Amino acid sequence: MSSTFGTVFKVTTFGESHGAGVGVVVDGCPAGIELSEVDLQPQLSRRRPGQSDLTTRRDEKDEIQIYAGVDGGITLGTPIAMMVLNQDQRPADYDEMANVPRPSHADYTYRAKYGVSAASGGGRASARETIGRVAAGALAEKVLSREHGVEIVAWVSAIGSIEIEPPPEGTVGRAQVDANDVRCPDSAIAEKMIEAIQAIRKEGDSLGGIITCECRGVPAGLGEPVFDKLEAMLAGAMLSLPATKGFEIGSGFEGTRSTGSAHNDVFVKNARGLGTATNRSGGIQGGISNGEPIVFRVAFKPPSTIAQEQETADYDGNTVAFRGRGRHDPCVLPRAVPIVESMAALVLVDMALRQAARRSPPE
Amino acid sequence: MSSTFGTVFKVTTFGESHGAGVGVVVDGCPAGIELSEVDLQPQLSRRRPGQSDLTTRRDEKDEIQIYAGVDGGITLGTPIAMMVLNQDQRPADYDEMANVPRPSHADYTYRAKYGVSAASGGGRASARETIGRVAAGALAEKVLSREHGVEIVAWVSAIGSIEIEPPPEGTVGRAQVDANDVRCPDSAIAEKMIEAIQAIRKEGDSLGGIITCECRGVPAGLGEPVFDKLEAMLAGAMLSLPATKGFEIGSGFEGTRSTGSAHNDVFVKNARGLGTATNRSGGIQGGISNGEPIVFRVAFKPPSTIAQEQETADYDGNTVAFRGRGRHDPCVLPRAVPIVESMAALVLVDMALRQAARRSPPE
Amino acid sequence: MSSTFGTVFKVTTFGESHGAGVGVVVDGCPAGIELSEVDLQPQLSRRRPGQSDLTTRRDEKDEIQIYAGVDGGITLGTPIAMMVLNQDQRPADYDEMANVPRPSHADYTYRAKYGVSAASGGGRASARETIGRVAAGALAEKVLSREHGVEIVAWVSAIGSIEIEPPPEGTVGRAQVDANDVRCPDSAIAEKMIEAIQAIRKEGDSLGGIITCECRGVPAGLGEPVFDKLEAMLAGAMLSLPATKGFEIGSGFEGTRSTGSAHNDVFVKNARGLGTATNRSGGIQGGISNGEPIVFRVAFKPPSTIAQEQETADYDGNTVAFRGRGRHDPCVLPRAVPIVESMAALVLVDMALRQAARRSPPE
């Protein structure tokens, strides 16, 4: 009922973390685009577990395969079905949890909602569900890049209390982001973040943080007032990711402390026609892109599955001492970078195609 | 293309700020609910301009009328159409702006999107558009209240840099909120906020702030993984409101500085069965309500229309000195309180009805 | 939950036959189209009751008014709200029916569905609901005509057992259709149809019939496989009209008696490029328009409200003698002609805009 995202570029994900596979069907992708697994794998590999010692040690190659919608290396305009078969499953890790809902996890609420015991390993609440999003997002990025030169780059801007200064707009690239395992473009701060994550892992604990995302080259005019404003779609997309607790665009929460005269982005003549002298709007005004970079930040909580013992209650209300099993990330942010980029791409490509539909038909 | 919100309780708003009227059609409201204008007017009156000296002096009574979907005071299960006719229009206020896109407003982006000159007064980007949301939200609240005893209360928690301590969950009521013009439940801080707004108005400037919203009595099980997680729908709903720049739920951005062991909400036995000892999750886990109060915060920027002169560019790129005309709010937050409540109600009622559909059909 | 039609050109109707008014909101209409009530009224007048002695004597002017979405005679790209206020209401006509569900009418099923007593006069099941469709359809026709030169013409091809020979494709215009009150392009047969309707009215009985519709100038490429094939959308649109019992396209039911070799439409070179030598496909192949005229037929049953006494049961199961009150049509077909055209236009304009969205974004 809610595994579908988008109106024109319509993405439907499926699969549980410990089932046969996880995948996605994309309906509404334009025909005639060159596409093969090679286009999709890089983002999946940036997302995959086991890629560095900052992530879970569950080791999955996450090799994506295209099952439908592409013929002779060209998209047909028909649904594109893609799947990653699961490999490294250890459902036994989850057996003893059967009667204890993990704190701040989805076990309790899934049971309340569906009336069946939660699937082992978190089912659809698992981060593994995001594979389908990343595959679809990589496809969306290809469409956006080809058509507009849109470029989307996200990075880790905070881990716990360790935060970087915001780099100037338009300066950070993916190579710089990937230059260290924590995916922070400031290499000195990155070092401290890595140490903090390694330390917290030893304690059997976890850390949260903030990811910043910049979308460049987005043409003015994307976004659909009233309810599907561009920032509303981005906010919904980001808060649909596991472990997210907040979203802000442009000046965000800090901007609420400003005044109108200090906060307004006045217009200036530029090469495109009109631009804004500052970008506190974050590239969006009235729900519609204005041609400036779209900049937003997403808050991720510290992962709730930790090795430390916690005193909690089982489903019957008995107090129990609980310790998370399985192999989990001490910090999700490094792997979340391509996921944030993917969701941004899914929002933007859908908005670009919706805008195309808004034009009256060609003569 | 995007003036419709919701999947089952489907809300379509219409109307420009300076046209004949603004209204809403609600399709999917259950039949058999007692309804008249009396149920809807209070929230509309809390939203209306001219209600205090903190708001715009544009004076509109905003009297709502029901045109369809109700017979003999009972909803029929058919579309409920409601409209407020506009009264106090002064389009002349906007004439001289014709060739200057107002800074941080939607004039420029609407023109980029639709290819026609923006309607006078901001068209659908005007706060006046929210009338339809509030009428529909008041109806949604009635359904939620009748069925579940759900109670939704929002308040102003910050104006500029003036912020209150978060009150304990479940303690703030609407009467307390409405006890002062700024709608802040802490009367001493409210006094300072009011002074700040009055001072900024004199300067021809504007202030932003933060609204906190608490939804109580929401049953566990609402929210639709994967993409329509409850917090995702709330985030999208809030960021679809004019002037919003951020959303956070539960521990939000501050929670990113915590650790898993400190952040987790462990379970405890309570009257309902299981509750959580703390509520850093903000009442939602894995995208599904857990029965605890749902608590979130929304950032509003300072209004972009100010009386101070700003140096900006017209559509032709010429530098011009610009000063906002018309009658505008120096701070939108007091009037935004019922709007935030309304959007929360629209999300919750839709999720409640979607959850009903998820149950296999009755025997 | 189902008063909305379309994906891009999205139409939401509202209103009961005996409430304050009936109307429609159209979201997704392109901006920049000249529009006033003058564009809409002709089709509404062709639909209105009391236009000839073949229709109900309920006399409504059905004057349409635009409330939103148009400024200075130009569509803004925002929702267009239109309404007809009801005038000639006589709810007393319906009082005594309170406990008898009218045979073959919707009283019984509405009560089963909504659990409330049906609204007087049929509520949303009334033909009056179609006013919103016709207003939106007239707008859709304007878009289609301006962009493609699409022309849609429907006519009465059968009343009861009186049937005309199918006229050659492309020959019938609206003036010819409107040359007689029954809207049949064959004037000799029309005379017989008119007599038949007048005779059946005297008997207190009613007649059904068939409407044929031709859509010309539709470009090749409209229609969305798999589920939204063009003929599927047309079939659904037509069967959503009150009193319809069947739909066929091209060769239809008769074509099932043919063989592939006799039925196939072979290709021939023509001015557009390729056309088909025959049009048994009815202008659609594989769910997509092929550039030939789209031709379909819709079956309408004889109206169920008749003045003759019928022996039926009341809600308690008691046998009662029932006689329809109120002022009703002895035959709905003459008034249904513009309604069929309107629904065809709504399908085609939505498909045209969806096809625009399918194109990859412009450079």
Place this chain on the structure above:
Amino acid sequence: MSSTFGTVFKVTTFGESHGAGVGVVVDGCPAGIELSEVDLQPQLSRRRPGQSDLTTRRDEKDEIQIYAGVDGGITLGTPIAMMVLNQDQRPADYDEMANVPRPSHADYTYRAKYGVSAASGGGRASARETIGRVAAGALAEKVLSREHGVEIVAWVSAIGSIEIEPPPEGTVGRAQVDANDVRCPDSAIAEKMIEAIQAIRKEGDSLGGIITCECRGVPAGLGEPVFDKLEAMLAGAMLSLPATKGFEIGSGFEGTRSTGSAHNDVFVKNARGLGTATNRSGGIQGGISNGEPIVFRVAFKPPSTIAQEQETADYDGNTVAFRGRGRHDPCVLPRAVPIVESMAALVLVDMALRQAARRSPPE
């Protein structure tokens, strides 16, 4: 953009006839239903090619596999992904057609729409696409049967000009339908149909016909006025099937020749409360089920791919002699019986769940 069907029980199909596989994702299926491949295979086997000498000789086992959404034999409430891997592919059969659009097939229109050469073998226009529908339909039938005792039975009622008398409602079962290869419940007429199909195959030609479908045990109250009337959804569902040209419900086209007094279904007391003495309405009044059997008929044209030579034009407009290659059905009706049942089940289950959502939430 249109491979998704349904609002609550949401079905997305994918796959081309000659790609890696064809499948379906079902989102919104209630949790807690026992499900394995054994429940799905029977309908797929009734649909599969090569099952008798009346069908294409392309031999596919069509073994369905469940990839997600089921754990321990129980549906989780999450998306159910199912796929059939393709086996017997002979793309070479299609090579020489590259420059000739097959008459009355979708080659020409797909190229017009998507701008790429049609996929070999018809792509999504191939009957093979219906595998996903049948898998989803079998699941839907399980839900409907468990909850309501709904039973859906379709059969061949006409092949070419050979037609059976309509059997009394409620008398035909699937065993009787499957007693002969043509799936006609009248064994004497079935014999003639079989002979006719065998004869036409020898001639290298093809035959069309009519399928009748009866849905029993459907509770009163399903169907969503205005646009999603139950008959509208059924009509759209049926016309979305390949090769269909018409749909009629209850009295259908024949009923247009009747009068209101003769056509009305008067109410009578029965065990359920109220029933109708006759069923010319076909089980639906005002778009909502009335508890009587839902009866409709679907027209299928003779397949357009025939072995006989046809004179047609290639894409360049040159006249060419064309003869269909590949292995095709001389008559699709026997295999279409489970497909019609499946689409009926998809409509009914979605409407049942939508009706559940319409109820106000439970206390």
